[in-house]
Ligand SMILES: Nc1ncnc2c1ncn2[C@@H]1O[C@H](COP(=O)(O)OP(=O)(O)OP(=O)(O)O)[C@@H](O)[C@H]1O
């Protein structure tokens with residue numbers, strides 16, 4: 001996410017799933033499928049992940065994901081969203097200082113994962129996240145589920161099974177049809193170095209483009 005704060009000395013900031021700014025921003029910086037939103041101001045950047053498991057809400061979510069705790073489906077959806085909202089003041093503070101935020105997952109995973117469950121529609125799932133800082137860029141790292149499963153740490157947590165991941169993928173494809181958002185699909189089967197180069201290049205270009213634009217609100 002790229003955020004634009006008032007007077008940012010050396011530049012602006014960005015939110016990429018990482019995202020963009022609500023108010024005028026300073027010069028730019030530098031948003032599983034797991035989308036990466038970028039919100040940006042310039043010259044410095046700050047990574048973050050969602051869920052952010054260190055807060056009380058985050059710990060509850062973590063217990064749910066590792067299957068120590070069961071929570072009702074609407075409840076866990078709202079907790080994921082609350083876990084984002086509790087970080088908004090800090091996100092805005094950083095964005096207005098010209099710091100670009102690179103956020104792992106963000107609201108898009110919230111919608112894609114819950115709407116993959118029975119009896120949840122995409123529109124309902126979006127509601128709690130309406131108004132979050134809007135990413136300037138959302139990078140979707142696309143990888144065939146079978147390839148993803150071969151990589152590390154797949155299979156132990158809740159949701160980590162192929163049939164559910166396939167439904168999640170369809171929800172992401174639907175979310176990507178939203179032309180008010182800057183989605184870029186990246187081929188995650190490439191090696192880390194090449195992928196890094198491509199992501200860096202797109203992120204830097206986006207930071208330049210959004211540096212004088214105000215931060216906007218997601219899905220508003
Ligand atoms: N381009 C790549 N090529 C080969 N291996 C990769 C690549 N990118 C990541 N990996 C490896 O795949 C594993 C999973 O990567 P990573 O944690 O980035 O995935 P993720 O989708 O963010 O996982 P999660 O969101 O479930 O934590 C790690 O062991 C990582 O080193």
Ligand SMILES: Cc1cn([C@H]2C[C@H](O)[C@@H](COP(=O)(O)O)O2)c(=O)[nH]c1=O
Nearest residue numbers: 050051080105106109110113114158159
């Ligand atoms: C943000 C968010 C995430 N999820 C799901 C997606 C993954 O299965 C886990 C997070 O795993 P990670 O290894 O820490 O990336 O949680 C979700 O269901 N809803 C959300 O809002």
